[in-house]
Amino acid sequence: MGCRGLHLLMWVVSILCLACFCCCQFIPKDSYLINCGSPTNATVGNRVFGADSSASKLLSTPQNVLASTTSKPVTSSNESVLYQTARIFTGSSKYTFTIRQRGRLWIRLYFYPFVYEKYDMSNAKFSVSSANHGLLSDFGGVNSSVVKEFSVNVTSGTLDVTFSPSGDSFAFVNALEVISVPNELITDDAASVSPPGRFQGLLWQALETVHRVNMGGPTVTFENDTLWRTWVPDQSFLVEKNLAKSVSNIPAVNYPEGGATPLIAPSSVYGTATKMNSEKDPNSNFNVTWEFKVDPGYQYLVRFHFCDIVSRKLNELYFNVFIDSMIAVRDLDLSIATSNILAAAFYLDFVTVKTVSNKLRISVGPSNVHDVYPDAILNGLEIMKMNNSLGSLSGPTPDNTSSSSKKNAGMIAGVSVGLFVAAVLAGLLFIFCRRRRRLAAQGHSKTWIPLSTNGGNSHTMGSKYSNGTTASINSNLGYRFPFVAIQEATNNFDESWVIGIGGFGKVYKGVLNDGTKVAVKRGNPRSQQGLAEFQTEIEMLSQFRHRHLVSLIGYCDEKNEMILIYEYMENGTLKGHLYGSGPELDQTHVSTAVKGSFGYLDPEYFRRQQLTEKSDVYSFGVVLFEVLCARPVIDPSLPREMVNLAEWAMKWQKRGQLDQIIDSTLVGKIRPDSLRKFGETAEKCLADFGVDRPSMGDVLWNLEYALQLQEAVVQGDPEENSTNVIGELSPQVNNFSQVDNSFSAAQSNVSVADDLSGVSMSRVFSQLVKSEGR
Template sequence: MQVASVFELGLPLLMIKPLFATTLQPFALLLLLLRCPLCWISCLLLSLQPSIFAQAQWTPKDALFINCGSFENMTIHGRLFISDEGTYVSGGVAVSTSYNHGQRTNVISEEYLTVRIFTTSTSYHVPINAGMHWIRLYFYPFDSEIFNTHSLLFSVKVDEYLMLGNSDIIAEIDDDRGSDTSVVVKEYCVNATKNFVSITFTPSNPNDTFAFINVIEIVSMPEKAYHSDKPIFVSDHSNIKREWGMTTNYALQTMYRLNVGGPSIEPAGDSGQLRRWDTDNEFIRGPSFGKIAQDKIANINYSCQVPEYIAPPCVYSYARIANNSNSNLTWTFPVDVGYSYLIRLHLCELMFQKVQQRMFSVYLNNQTAYLGLDIMAFVPKDSAYYQDFVIRVPKGPSVLWVQVGRNPSSVATKFEDGILSGLEILKFNNCAKSLVTTSLAELHSLRFMSESYKRRKGVLRAMIGALVVGPVALGTMVAGICFCRRMMQKKAVKSSCLKSQHVRPIVGLVDNISSSRRRSPSTYSLGGSFPFQKVLDATNNFHGSLVIGTGGFGMVYRGLIDGGIEVAVKRANPSSEQGLTEFETEVELFSKLRHRHLVSLIGYCDEQQEMILLYEFMANGCLKNHLYGSDLPNLSWKQRLQICIDSAKGLHYLHTGAGLGIIHRDVKTSNILLDEKFVAKVSDFGLSKMRLTPDRTHVSTAVKGSFGYLDPEYYRTQQLTDKSDVYSFGVVLLEVVCARAPVNTCLPREQVNICDWALHWQKQGLLHHTMDPRLVGDCSLESLQVVGEIAGACLAEKAISRPSMSDVLWRLEFALHQHEAASKISSCAVIIHRAEQSATAGAASPDNITNQELDDQTGDFDDDSVSRLFSQMLNSEKR
């Protein structure tokens, strides 16, 4: 009995972790060992307890909270905040922001009421233990009578990594300015190779800008918390694959951390790492948000492979599950292009007990990341599990899609709906050890800052050049002569090519390119020549982060000219099939065309073997990206109709209002651009053709255009007409209705071609079967039917049977009127229904309540307007 009692005493002592070792006095331990040898076993187990308890808890070696700008230490919410005055930093100005905040001290926590401001580059040197650490920077938008808070342009480096650039924090501070509770937090994961870390704040321009910080938090983290042995690489990551075993060489920035389906989790509830978990409500998209599943936190189990520090139990006790096997759960996240991302999915099966009861798939940026994921194949029910993915977002829309959904394989499962409990997205630094994406504002400020450096550099070069004489000067002269001769030969070849291709000389503003070059850059006019150096400055030497698109002609960059005017810069690719002819065509046509619904040419550049076009910048990109392939906001049916009308107006002007008439020849949704007010404009005239005489109905030319939009009659006869654009516009109309590509070989055979599929249903009066699901409830069937009829007419096999763009334009405006009329009638029906409900409920007479509302809604429907509307409907065929 004595042995049993002692053994029963020993095991509970082991379960209280460090309490046994730290509070039990040595003489008591000796007495226990003398009474029972079995206690030696308990002590042996106690010696192994660090590895056992590491599965559940994490105790950081370093947990430093630096209260910047404070003159004394203070304890807030159970944490000791250390003053930085005379400890970690020497420099900067300590400012208290509470003096002009009034009642703000009752709203915001005390640690944010002091701030340290830097007018010159200043570093914090903080002693820590070597190893992986979380570094969190807290910025609180403050008021100051001394410092201009609109001059917050600065960068932040942690050791050799650039964490913040000049524009990263400014936009968020501006958004939060005036809020009493908003604090901007930047969180990074870095490996400290030494026993200290340096955090450097550098104002962009010491004379005009300054840097600031409120709180710095440094917390050590498990070495392999964000390192899995076998991550799934969704796209090419040769550099990361090669060094994956040394992940500590990378710095990571936390972009998003979500408790999917569950509540937000404050840092104090996160297993020693003090991470914050937000809800996913802001990021989930799509027709279905799924359903929420929940289990008791006490039921969640961890293992050696998935310890509790990976994510707290509250994350795994909630999950969002798709409630329709035909739709995926979709989340979208704004990200920076040109970087790789670690995406961690936290998973926990809360319903089933056996394998193959739930198998779903994971898709990242429309790429298949995992087919047939079965959680039960790895861990039991109610057990924590996670899967890491690495994906690169090289270019295109700055958005990351995460989807979980139905498994398309033939394996029969009981439940195919996707499930997700938590989601983390962290960004890897690039090869320049930077986590900053260069922005236009930053480029502009950097160019401004570098002017004095350039002048000093120019003086130094002049001094060195004056000292270098003799053979060097002679060699330079010889090289210059050879270069000039080579350039003259190339120009002769270019001239002969022009003659052999019978390319007509450019007219209008560009009758003589060489003479326009001689103009001063300050006197160029719209459509004139730009110096190549100015184009380089506008695009930061064609920096990759400024790429906004690509096409057959070449890359398109976003740029700044004349101190802040945004432009789109299209640079010809030397290896592209489109070249000099297309370049001259665009300049020639744009010198004649000015229309509200045609993209304006700002200028061009043909220096140094370059062919570059500068257009007005269209803030909302192309129509295609708003219909499918990105997470851009959904366009309503009215918006889509108006965009089609705008585009038709632009094409109608080309066909009839531009002198002899112009055939676009490449009408498609990617060539319809939208400005900041969603006004549509037609772009890209590189393939356009002009009719030589007014009475000429076609142009005989080689077939060119985009697959899926080509007029079949033009393809057979090589005779290009206005009706070729009409056919392509018919395809655009179907894209607007269906929100899918013209040709998609991944779909069933009968759906591959949008024209065959949509017109099949249109002929049966059932075009709504192909309609974009996002339009349900927003699109009137009457206007949809009219658009379907227009598309069917545009897609007639023979060109003579197709309507002109003027007829297409009129019928589209009629469809818009029908939609607006249906919307008003629907509003009236709702009000009448409400009135009837009020009367049935015994409320006051509804006449006084609803008459005014009915008048407001039906005021436009007088007898004359109704008559005119039905007259148009009856006479539409006669037109």
């Protein structure tokens, strides 16, 4: 090659390198970096945080307190210089920044508490607001370095950041950033998990970065990120580390035209991944799951980062992506998603439903519709909180309710017999309702007025109501309630009267005209649970009455509403009496496939995405251990081996030491043989595979037997294995399936259900399991 050709080649290479650098480098139109409380500048990486004195003209404050310390916090980068000074605010103060380019801006607040003269910053409590959004509410109590990152949309030429001390306290900040966000980073829409579809309006949302995670790789500090972001490793978030494997191939990452760019995430994120640890088993069928702490009552923008660095060729990898128990993407093929470019950077955005739990689970697992080796990957993840209807990112939300119930030891002391009664009764309810559902499907008569499917006013209460706007429990049991009566009872669905939120909708406390307290469940039109579930619940629960079970009083289907009215649980829930509130993790997950709660859900569902008749058996087994141990089914505040009740209790059960973990108020009050039988029953319910679990009929019989062992002295050796003496109490144990098949004689007379409240459980079961009773 001649000299001229060499010069031409070098020129082309230089142009290409410059173009590559320009597309990766972001130069913000607006950039304010303040080293608060410091008289000098501070250099962090390739950025300079200006001295506080140069920013004083931006600040409106009643008093200046500039604090400093010689202590240096331990951080993952060289930002510690920012934490050696701070500005303290003794009154409400605000920074006002001139904005040249309107649009989305990042606000990053750096906090590290130290003691300066009379100010102990670990005791500070304050709020921060900006652009009409509450960013922090009653913030304080931090004892280590913390960076809070927010992004807001600015439509004017200025941006205010206001610090407001709470009460007699004060506020502080160590460093402050206000910096432009690239336009392509946050688009206006994202996929919606429930209902499936699109969510629009993200541009106007204020966002808080709650988690930014680099799957399968180390920490990526802001010095190594084009937009000065920090990505933390995923290991601490993995639910079962043994199911996951880390991989890395950073040089393989491609940024195709029209796809993700280094501004979306750097190659150090896309080039590492956490994948299924499935190499040794071609039949692997499990999910890799991460669990993240979030604030209940908010929606979250979840961004998945994918890059197929594990496949050798295209179309080798298909997998499913889940947010909690709801499927976000089914049979994801990264080859198609990235226009048939291997190892191409790719991302997906999803907006969650409003959370009711303080945990958000993310899972990836293999697809079962393609003949490929089971595998699934995730390269990076960002979880961003979205502002609520008040425009706030912190503090209570309009729809967020909390429970303040405390454990009532007096209610559960000495309830060893009641423990078994409750479990047996639940089994009875399951069988009874199942049989009722079958009869309804076969065209048997119903005791309730038929539903109006057009949502109109085709049925009226007539003389049942004096003026059509009031309702009372005595005169209208089992009838349709007018919508105006429900409005009156709930103070026009007052949000402050909300006592719960589920997959079907919100539950309001209500008061009927005669003073009767009720619980009103109003269907959400966006819910996946619709008319079929509405009708089924009415048909089943309207025919079952028991003093220990919540009764269905009425319903309303006017104006396209689906409303159910129940008697109000004045004394709270079983859970409340067992262990109060602990951490509240229960969330009703809504999808076309499953309704359930973490901790109760059949693990076989996570493997196969299919529910079976034995899935309810598993959930019931968890309830058995829950009432026995009086603790939440999931409690992340406990040591790792104790977090999941089912796993923890099963370990003690298999050791034969279940008595070591039962509720302290039950110690010494349960006969060993009765407890042994109870534990065996729960253990069988929790078998890993549904085929190994008993039927609900068998479960019911075993609980009845455990109750008999508790209430009466069994003939023979009390230490004899209870499974070997079961026939000595009743010869019908092996014929229990006949009970279910012969139940029509009892259920043909509705009074059997109505009379349960006045009959002892022993009499009830003697009617069911003895041939003469049948």
